[in-house]
Amino acid sequence: EIVLTQSPDFQSVTPKEKVTITCRASQSIGISLHWYQQKPQQSPKLLIKYASQSFSGVPSRFSGSGSGTHFTLTINSLEAEDAATYYCHQSNSFPLTFGGGTKVEIK
């Protein structure tokens, strides 16, 4: 099973600041890594597919990078509406797995 480790677990950020979330895979997964945003009481929303491609309708301040075992989600100029928990997810092999999540709080 591929384990995804996200860091940090929690981040308190001021609006307009830049946020960087890291996801490390326990073995190489190419670019089969996707990022989701989940706001309280809502279902996850796809932000980034296969490491760096933005999903339709996602604001341009969200970007992804990486390949192999190290991936990054960047939020440029954080907005208040970005308060949420962010998850990475790998689809390289079964069983499919998710990271533990990173909660982003707005100061």
Next chain:
Amino acid sequence: QITLKESGPTLVKPTQTLTLTCTFSGFSLSTSGVGVGWIRQPPGKALEWLALIYWDDNKHYSPSLKSRLTIAKDTSKNQVVLTMTNMDPVDAATYYCAHRSLTMLQGSAYWYFDLWGRGTLVTVSS
């Protein structure tokens, strides 16, 4: 426009079998390259993938729950059904179904869950 909606009991007793239905629109599970998966999330915890079914009836299960899970599709009704046997209080969670999409990129296939239902909260208690 793709939509998915989960339905099923909100409360089950320990040892009972849970049956959840995902009713979807905007796509067909008979179309090549399409899949529907189930993911759950215990309160305050992370997402956990459970099962997945493809247009060709190929199925995959979480190894830790495989003996308790069955996934099936009814293409004519646009539904996917998940059953989980021998429910326990630790199975209490919000259960989501999600559309699985395929993109071909430079000769490689990339699958991802692009759209999710709102989820249904299941409590397990006697």
